[in-house]
């Protein structure tokens with residue numbers, strides 16, 4: 001049998017199974033090559049009974065920093081980081097299932113920002129690592145993911161994990177993902193008006209679990225937290241400028257430091273003589289977001305799930321507990337931003353960018369997307385011990401494309 005036939009075997013109910021082997025547990029391996037790190041998600045599924053579809057049983061997760069884009073000039077070294085993570089899967093998946101377990105890597109904004117040539121060189125090296133592994137390597141197993149899929153698949157993950165994609169009364173929730181280099185907003189519009197007022201490329205139909213969802217989604221490249229730092233400093237797309245110092249009122253006055261992002265070195269510092277604090281910082285950050293994003297009316301009053309850097313910065317400032325997550329209002333981020341920016345000496349030990357990051361999150365939510373001060377944000381890292389990442393949605397999609405209508 002070819003690999004592909006072997007793979008199908010695990011999905012057919014036993015009585016329909018062409019090979020009729022008893023196999024009740026199977027695996028799927030999804031890599032998230034993000035701009036700040038690379039992560040492996042090894043999902044376990046169990047076919048509890050022949051009549052039912054497989055159920056998600058658990059996840060093994062591991063991550064490394066920095067992301068692949070930091071290896072833009074050493075693609076082999078970059079692929080080596082993927083290989084070390086893949087070795088975990090060798091231990092986690094029983095040997096007899098290796099060749100029916102698919103492995104896929106999808107890269108996001110970090111690679112989207114690299115030149116085509118450098119990005120392809122990295123992907124090629126990773127593809128070789130996959131080919132040399134004992135796992136099933138589907139076609140297009142290593143690629144740069146389209147930004148709209150990033151949003152949709154995260155939406156699928158969150159709504160699947162919270163039980164909104166099964167049964168009759170589906171009350172789906174919108175999702176906000178703030179990465180290092182891009183940010184996504186995704187929701188299922190309830191009002192006809194929203195479809196009328198939204199540019200066509202913000203709307204996508206997506207089929208999953210026998211339903212079609214017409215979603216609003218957009219990925220803003222260059223609006224991730226770290227890209228926004230560079231934009232605020234006026235340093236985005238400025239790699240030619242050597243040794244130039246970028247200053248901001250969002251940074252501690254006396255600060256002078258260096259920062260590496262996407263393979264480029266930047267020098268940055270505080271406003272030695274000039275102003276610092278929330279007010280001038282907010283004005284600086286506003287220039288980065290104001291008028292740059294589409295503002296759907298419908299979202300102003302609704303609540304959203306938010307993760308990635310929304311979660312991390314809320315944890316850093318004790319707005320939520322790392323394990324528990326929590327519910328915040330948009331204005332909680334603003335209150336914290338003021339507290340941190342107007343007392344920068346006191347927050348010295350944390351990242352020097354804490355003020356800028358919180359101010360950016362505040363401006364992005366209010367002036368970028370147009371959320372109200374009292375819009376509720378459900379901050380969540382895991383649901384039932386599974387990461388709220390687009391990778392689960394991508395794995396369902398993969399299983400579907402390999403022949404299972406999940």
Ligand SMILES: Nc1ccn([C@@H]2O[C@H](COP(=O)(O)OP(=O)(O)O)[C@@H](O)[C@H]2O)c(=O)n1
Nearest residue numbers: 034035036037108109179180181182308309
């Ligand atoms: N499984 C994951 C992956 C990323 N993240 C968060 O996502 C942020 C970094 O985004 P990223 O490196 O994926 O960047 P993008 O490529 O999405 O722009 C950090 O806040 C990470 O903690 C997470 O919370 N869980």
Ligand SMILES: [Ca+2]
Nearest residue numbers: 034035108179
């Ligand atoms: Ca990401």
